Amino acid sequence: MFLSLIRKQITILLRSPSEMLILLFMPIVLITILSFALGALWEGENEVSKVELAIVQQDDEIQQLDQFLHEAKGSMNITSDMEKNLQQLLPISILLQQIEGNEEMKQFIHLTELQPEKLEDAKESGEYSAILEVPKDFTFNFLSSIYLQGEKPTFNVYLNESEKITSTIVQSILDYYQQQYSLVSSLAQNGVPMNMDALPKMEIASDTRTVDSQTEITSSTYYTFSMTVMFILYIASTLASQAFVEKYFHIFDRVLLARIHPLTYLLSIMTATIILAIVQVGLLFTFAHFVFHISFTQWELFVVMTLLLSIVVGGLAALLSSINYRTNSGEASNVFSNAFVSVFALVGGSYFNISSLSPWLAELGMWTPNGAALNGYLKIYQNATLMEIMPNIIHLAILAVLFTVLAVVLFPKRGGIV
Amino acid sequence: MIEVVNLTKKFKKVNAVDQVNFYIEPGEIVGLLGPNGAGKSTTITMLSTLIPPTEGDVFLNQKSIIKNPVSLRKILGVVPQEIALYGELTARENLKFFGNIHKMPKKKLEERIEIVLEQIGLQNESKKKVKHYSGGMKRRLNIGVALLHEPKYLIMDEPTVGIDPQSRNHILETVKRLNEEFHTAIIYTSHYMEEVEYIAKRIYIMDKGKIIASGTKDEIKSILSSENTILIKLEQPSKEFVHALLQEPMLSNVNVNEKEISFTVAKDVNFLPTLMTLSKNSGVRLKSFQVEEPSLEDVFLHLTGRALRN
Numbered sequence: 001m002f003l004s005l006i007r008k009q010i011t012i013l014l015r016s017p018s019e020m021l022i023l024l025f026m027p028i029v030l031i032t033i034l035s036f037a038l039g040a041l042w043e044g045e046n047e048v049s050k051v052e053l054a055i056v057q058q059d060d061e062i063q064q065l066d067q068f069l070h071e072a073k074g075s076m077n078i079t080s081d082m083e084k085n086l087q088q089l090l091p092i093s094i095l096l097q098q099i100e101g102n103e104e105m106k107q108f109i110h111l112t113e114l115q116p117e118k119l120e121d122a123k124e125s126g127e128y129s130a131i132l133e134v135p136k137d138f139t140f141n142f143l144s145s146i147y148l149q150g151e152k153p154t155f156n157v158y159l160n161e162s163e164k165i166t167s168t169i170v171q172s173i174l175d176y177y178q179q180q181y182s183l184v185s186s187l188a189q190n191g192v193p194m195n196m197d198a199l200p201k202m203e204i205a206s207d208t209r210t211v212d213s214q215t216e217i218t219s220s221t222y223y224t225f226s227m228t229v230m231f232i233l234y235i236a237s238t239l240a241s242q243a244f245v246e247k248y249f250h251i252f253d254r255v256l257l258a259r260i261h262p263l264t265y266l267l268s269i270m271t272a273t274i275i276l277a278i279v280q281v282g283l284l285f286t287f288a289h290f291v292f293h294i295s296f297t298q299w300e301l302f303v304v305m306t307l308l309l310s311i312v313v314g315g316l317a318a319l320l321s322s323i324n325y326r327t328n329s330g331e332a333s334n335v336f337s338n339a340f341v342s343v344f345a346l347v348g349g350s351y352f353n354i355s356s357l358s359p360w361l362a363e364l365g366m367w368t369p370n371g372a373a374l375n376g377y378l379k380i381y382q383n384a385t386l387m388e389i390m391p392n393i394i395h396l397a398i399l400a401v402l403f404t405v406l407a408v409v410l411f412p413k414r415g416g417i418v
Numbered sequence: 419m420i421e422v423v424n425l426t427k428k429f430k431k432v433n434a435v436d437q438v439n440f441y442i443e444p445g446e447i448v449g450l451l452g453p454n455g456a457g458k459s460t461t462i463t464m465l466s467t468l469i470p471p472t473e474g475d476v477f478l479n480q481k482s483i484i485k486n487p488v489s490l491r492k493i494l495g496v497v498p499q500e501i502a503l504y505g506e507l508t509a510r511e512n513l514k515f516f517g518n519i520h521k522m523p524k525k526k527l528e529e530r531i532e533i534v535l536e537q538i539g540l541q542n543e544s545k546k547k548v549k550h551y552s553g554g555m556k557r558r559l560n561i562g563v564a565l566l567h568e569p570k571y572l573i574m575d576e577p578t579v580g581i582d583p584q585s586r587n588h589i590l591e592t593v594k595r596l597n598e599e600f601h602t603a604i605i606y607t608s609h610y611m612e613e614v615e616y617i618a619k620r621i622y623i624m625d626k627g628k629i630i631a632s633g634t635k636d637e638i639k640s641i642l643s644s645e646n647t648i649l650i651k652l653e654q655p656s657k658e659f660v661h662a663l664l665q666e667p668m669l670s671n672v673n674v675n676e677k678e679i680s681f682t683v684a685k686d687v688n689f690l691p692t693l694m695t696l697s698k699n700s701g702v703r704l705k706s707f708q709v710e711e712p713s714l715e716d717v718f719l720h721l722t723g724r725a726l727r728n
Contacts, residue, residue, distance in 0.1 A: 011511075012506045016506065249500045250500045253498060257466065
């Protein structure tokens with residue numbers, strides 16, 4: 001009986017060419033057009049904008065220097081001159097001085113010092129062209145590597161891969177800094193000026209990563225996800241309209257007279273929507289895979305995200321149906337498909353990356369089904385872990401529960417004329 | 419037996435249905451006659467347990483169905499005035515869907531689909547999508563869906579609205595056959611008095627939310643038994659003659675349709691000499707003169723002062 005309700009909903013939709021056109025053909029066309037039309041813009045920035053560089057220090061240079069001096073005293077002779085030299089050689093202080101003390105560089109680079117707890121937020125926000133993370137014990141390891149043949153120091157650089165030119169600038173600065181630092185440290189070590197070519201290369205390794213950890217996002221990738229999460233919303237309004245037609249023509253009365261509980265009927269709308277949403281996502285991703293060679297390596301996480309998004313859309317279909325039934329008109333689903341989907345698409349980043357316009361809007365977009373899912377899909381595509389997409393999962397789960405509860409509360413428990 | 423007791427439905431301050439009482443025995447056909455807006459649909463929607471009454475109750479074998487709607491729903495078929503079907507599905511798919519939600523066993527459902535298709539005369543069109551059907555075919559399938567689970571009581575709300583005479587006859591014959599062969603009790607609502615007159619044994623006439631007359635056809639017509647309905651045809655229309663008739667105190671319910679005029683007059687009055695005098699004075703020649711049996715339409719007109727289909 002329940003299966004019959006679902007099968008009927010799906011059959012009716014599949015036999016409606018205009019609906020199929022909107023739900024499947026339109027997103028395919030838009031993905032294709034937007035991928036090619038905006039592809040050039042996505043290949044990299046055409047203009048060099050100011051480099052937003054953030055530095056996160058887990059390290060306390062002075063404390064680390066003291067620790068090094070304390071430990072080094074046992075194995076080498078440290079004079080007071082050498083101690084003074086070492087104070088001038090603190091690596092991060094030199095880097096900051098190099099950037100902030102150079103007028104030309106200040107024109108191109110804006111440096112922000114961040115507290116360690118802000119690192120994750122900064123990575124997610126996409127506000128920075130690069131983030132330099134100086135780990136704990138960096139200064140100590142650095143000094144040890146020079147004087148005591150100790151462990152090689154490493155700091156992490158997170159580059160925003162969507163800003164290729166500015167990222168390259170940061171990389172060049174770091175290379176230059178590396179060379180400069182090697183020179184200075186060698187001079188300090190030996191107390192005499194030396195030819196730079198003859199200097200030993202300073203052993204600072206920088207582990208460079210992209211902000212979200214990694215796979216490059218192309219226009220076709222972005223629009224595959226953004227159009228999919230946008231067009232999935234139309235399934236909700238379509239099924240809700242379909243449900244209202246059943247009330248309008250008293251088919252719902254027949255369903256009730258067949259002793260089907262109203263909430264069973266509502267649940268059938270929700271389930272049919274979930275199935276159709278999963279199929280739609282599956283078809284669009286398959287298209288993108290074969291046409292744009294988009295790979296879905298973390299397929300388990302894609303499945304989780306798709307399932308959650310589909311449940312939210314199912315809840316939305318149920319909610320719109322309830323409002324339609326309650327107001328005895330199909331306006332709720334019409335207004336949703338004609339206005340709300342566009343607003344959700346804008347705020348959720350389906351047209352363009354909204355965070356470049358306003359971080360506040362981007363945050364708001366995370367509370368739209370499409371925004372939360374788009375962000376989640378992009379993260380998974382860039383090899384995020386389950387924990388990293390947990391905020392997206394939580395947002396979607398909250399939306400699913402909210403829509404479903406509202407739908408159940410609002411749905412009338414009898415049929416008939418009003 | 420289904421009994422409707424003091425059934426009332428108020429929408430805001432309007433009494434759509436006001437203290438309605440009626441009953442239907444197993445196996446009989448009852449007609450609910452009334453103009454559009456009389457409250458027939460609201461009454462049968464309450465009777466179908468789809469909306470609760472503001473006051474009153476409906477009893478199935480003396481048990482309230484307002485409190486326990488499932489007992490009635492099991493044995494009730496409803497044919498709504500609207501075409502409550504899926505246009506994108508075929509007739510067979512529609513029947514299968516509604517049979518499935520009635521939880522009919524698969525084999526039994528297949529058998530019933532064949533029987534119902536035969537009853538409504540759509541065996542050869544069963545694989546066509548309903549959206550491609552004519553109005554009459556849709557109406558027939560609309561009835562077929564209600565018959566699928568072999569209901570003991572069938573409620574039909576204006577089942578012949580907007581269809582051609584041939585389909586209308588087919589539906590009326592189907593209704594009669596259902597009652598005669600399967601003893602299905604039927605509540606038939608319509609504003610077509612000739613339909614109700616043709617198929618119903620007992621009739622309730624509704625107007626403005628109230629039952630204004632009830633009984634068998636003869637009992638209702640006996641309301642007008644002391645009067646005759648006279649139909650005259652003129653050679654040409656005459657306002658002067660009509661005016662003279664309207665002034666005549668012996669006549670009532672004067673209805674004018676160009677050259678045709680009908681009115682009622684007491685049976686014991688010989689009105690013919692007066693009529694001849696009036697026509698002579700107005701310079702009008704009478705073409706024909708006919709004494710008619712009163713119809714339900716005449717009764718409605720007599721009771722409300724309005725025609726049924728106004």
